[in-house]
Every structure is written in structure tokens, then in C-alpha cells.
Amino acid sequence: MVFVEGALPGERVLVELIPSNKKSFGRGRVLEVLDASPHRVEPSCPEVDHGCGGCDFQMVAVSEQLKLKETVVRDALERVGRQDISSLEISTVALPARGYRTTVRCLVVDGVASFRARQSNQGVPVASCEVAHPLIQTLIAEGRFGTGEAAPKEVTMRVGAATGDQMVYVTPSIAPDTSVPGDDKVVLIGADDIKAGRRAWIHEEVAGRIWRISANSFFQARPDGAEALVNAVRDAVGDLRPDSRAFDLYGGVGLFAGTVFPEDCRVVMVEQNPSSIADARVNLEQDPNLDVRIVKSKVESWTPKRADVVVADPARQGLGRVAVSKITETDAPTIVLVSCDAASLARDADLLGRRGYRLDTLTVIDLFPMTSHTETVARFVAS
Numbered sequence: 001m002v003f004v005e006g007a008l009p010g011e012r013v014l015v016e017l018i019p020s021n022k023k024s025f026g027r028g029r030v031l032e033v034l035d036a037s038p039h040r041v042e043p044s045c046p047e048v049d050h051g052c053g054g055c056d057f058q059m060v061a062v063s064e065q066l067k068l069k070e071t072v073v074r075d076a077l078e079r080v081g082r083q084d085i086s087s088l089e090i091s092t093v094a095l096p097a098r099g100y101r102t103t104v105r106c107l108v109v110d111g112v113a114s115f116r117a118r119q120s121n122q123g124v125p126v127a128s129c130e131v132a133h134p135l136i137q138t139l140i141a142e143g144r145f146g147t148g149e150a151a152p153k154e155v156t157m158r159v160g161a162a163t164g165d166q167m168v169y170v171t172p173s174i175a176p177d178t179s180v181p182g183d184d185k186v187v188l189i190g191a192d193d194i195k196a197g198r199r200a201w202i203h204e205e206v207a208g209r210i211w212r213i214s215a216n217s218f219f220q221a222r223p224d225g226a227e228a229l230v231n232a233v234r235d236a237v238g239d240l241r242p243d244s245r246a247f248d249l250y251g252g253v254g255l256f257a258g259t260v261f262p263e264d265c266r267v268v269m270v271e272q273n274p275s276s277i278a279d280a281r282v283n284l285e286q287d288p289n290l291d292v293r294i295v296k297s298k299v300e301s302w303t304p305k306r307a308d309v310v311v312a313d314p315a316r317q318g319l320g321r322v323a324v325s326k327i328t329e330t331d332a333p334t335i336v337l338v339s340c341d342a343a344s345l346a347r348d349a350d351l352l353g354r355r356g357y358r359l360d361t362l363t364v365i366d367l368f369p370m371t372s373h374t375e376t377v378a379r380f381v382a383s
């Protein structure tokens with residue numbers, strides 16, 4: 001099996017193999033498309049012609065992207081996860097394909113925001129970004145983030161679509177010749193300022209609540225996507241009897257702990273990042289209608305207790321053996337797994353299957369159109 005970057009299903013392509021020491025699969029890249037798929041289109045973003053590699057699905061028709069992601073997820077579950085999904089109905093959620101990202105991380109090259117080139121770590125300076133929110137578009141087009149020895153390596157731009165808040169966060173520090181548009185509306189901060197104890201955050205509205213999100217805290221890259229995830233996770237959690245117990249693992253700033261469980265449910269959120277925990281305390285603990293306790297711990301070293309439902313939303317590498325073992329020690333009849341990588345979903349489905357959990361429902365949400373990234377919400381039930 002060879003994975004070929006840049007090819008669409010059904011195409012005949014000339015491929016260059018990429019040297020690798022993997023035994024079970026190889027990788028290749030397209031040199032020439034000989035017979036094109038009817039779903040291949042000209043990229044709509046002008047930065048692709050300048051070498052920007054930020055969006056690897058620019059050549060796929062928008063109407064086809066979610067179908068392709070569903071196929072990738074199905075394939076991973078069958079091949080890597082060894083799941084029988086012949087009777088599994090997969091729901092899909094499409095979201096707008098442009099102007100959506102409210103968090104964008106860029107390299108800084110010659111003072112300008114830059115994305116990695118295709119198949120390289122080299123930065124390509126850009127004047128625009130089709131998938132970025134309009135407020136970030138302006139920061140990318142007009143922001144100058146410093147040159148010379150004091151220039152930062154990276155800049156992260158984060159905005160609140162509902163609140164208009166804007167933050168420019170540079171690593172490692174702010175250079176003297178930095179200039180960002182609308183200076184008085186934008187919080188400009190360096191990683192060294194944060195290390196020295198300064199705090200900076202934006203606010204965003206999702207699912208009818210306002211969320212404080214600090215510079216070093218994780219938040220979903222688009223608010224409508226966060227809302228779609230909340231809806232899918234709430235559906236997957238389903239009805240709970242009164243006074244149920246729930247765990248929200250990898251809880252971030254509290255997105256799921258604050259939205260998906262009934263008010264009489266006792267929720268414990270587990271998160272390791274101090275910045276996210278500080279935000280979650282503000283976002284959740286001040287609400288008298290919620291019963292949420294926040295535990296600062298790695299999931300791998302947390303002590304599980306009996307629960308009625310567990311929601312887990314790990315980073316790209318997935319749960320892995322130790323976290324799966326902790327989760328199944330709760331004896332929860334329902335486990336809801338949010339995955340941002342198809343292969344990790346498949347590996348975790350396999351691990352959960354070995355511990356008696358069956359994949360019951362699956363939703364694929366197109367959180368990142370124009371890119372190949374997949375996002376899924378899977379419900380597993382004890383069988």
C-alpha cells in the first residue's frame with residue numbers, strides 16, 4: 001500500500017516514491033496527473049501559486065471534500081482499526097469552506113506571516129489566507145511582526161468572531177519594529193511576557209456561553225465548528241438518568257463540560273494544561289447551574305471512578321493504551337470519543353473493542369475544509 005499525496009481517487013498519476021523505513025506502507029507524491037478526477041479543480045486561493053502548502057485540499061471540489069473524508073475515516077476504521085462497519089451509518093456535518101478559522105498559527109519570514117511550503121518546512125510569506133476569518137485576514141495582510149535578530153519565529157493570531165476580540169501572540173518575544181493594524185483593539189503579547197506572569201485572553205461565544213480563552217489555552221479553530229462538536233457530543237452522550245456522573249477528559253477551557261451534560265449531572269473535567277485550567281475555572285466554576293469539578297492531571301495518571309458516561313477529546317495522537325485502560329476502568333456504559341485524526345480514531349477503536357466496547361454511532365464534521373484534516377465524534381457502547 002502506498003499513500004500518495006495530491007492524488008484523488010480514480011486518477012491515473014505519475015508518482016515519485018518518498019524514501020521511508022516503514023515496512024507496512026509507503027508514501028509518494030504526484031509528479032503529474034495523467035487522467036484527472038472530475039472532482040479536481042483549480043485552487044481558488046492565489047497563495048497556492050506562490051507555494052503555500054497550508055491547504056492540501058485546494059485541488060478538491062468543495063462539494064466532494066466531506067465525502068472524501070468520510071471515505072478516509074471508513075478506510076482507517078476497517079484497515080487500521082479492524083472494525084466491522086458494514087452496518088454503521090455515518091452522519092456528516094458540512095460547514096462553510098472559507099473565512100472560517102479564528103485561530104491561525106504562522107511562521108514569520110521577513111516580518112510577514114508565512115505558511116509552510118508544500119512538502120517542506122520553508123516559510124512562504126502570504127498576503128492573504130482564504131480560510132482565515134476576516135479579522136485575521138486583515139492581521140495577515142497588514143501585520144508586520146518584526147525583522148532582524150529580534151524577529152519572532154512564530155505568530156499566532158486568535159480572534160473572537162462574536163466579540164471582535166483580537167490577540168497576536170508571538171514566540172519568543174515582540175520585536176521593536178512590530179506593527180499590527182488596529183493596535184488599540186489588538187492584544188499583542190510575547191511568549192516571554194506570558195512566562196514572566198502576564199496574562200492575555202480573548203472571549204468567544206459558543207453554544208450560548210461566553211468562553212475566556214488565554215494565549216496558551218487550546219480552543220477549537222472555529223466557533224461554528226465548536227458548536228457543531230457540542231451538538232454531536234451532546235447527541236452521542238444521549239439521555240442520562242438524574243444525578244448521573246460524567247468525566248470530560250482532555251477538557252481544555254471547559255467546552256464540553258459546560259454544555260453537553262444535563263444540569264443535575266455531576267461532572268469531573270480532567271486537563272493537564274495550567275492555562276486551560278485557569279480559563280475553565282472562570283468559564284465553569286462561577287456558574288451556579290453547573291456541577292463541574294476540575295482536576296489538573298494527565299489522563300494517564302488520573303484515578304478513574306465509576307461513571308455513567310465519559311467524553312474524551314485527546315490531541316492528534318489519540319488516547320493510546322494507558323488512557324483507554326483508565327477510561328474503561330470507569331465501567332461507563334457509554335464512551336464518546338472526539339478524534340482529530342482518522343488513524344488515531346481507528347487505533348483507539350481497536351483498543352476499546354478489545355476491552356468490550358462497540359462502535360455505535362459516528363459523525364464526521366468538516367471542521368477544516370480545504371485541508372485533509374478529519375474530525376469525528378464516535379460513540380462506543382459496552383457490549
Ligand SMILES: C[S@@+](CC[C@H](N)C(=O)[O-])C[C@H]1O[C@@H](n2cnc3c(N)ncnc32)[C@H](O)[C@@H]1O
Nearest residue numbers: 218250251252255271272273298299313314315
Ligand atoms: C483537542 S484539545 C480538546 C479540548 C476541549 N475538549 C475542547 O474541545 O475545547 C485536547 C486538550 O487536552 C489537553 N491534553 C493533552 N494531553 C493531555 C493529557 N495527556 N492529559 C490531560 N490533558 C491533556 C490539551 O491541553 C488540550 O486542552
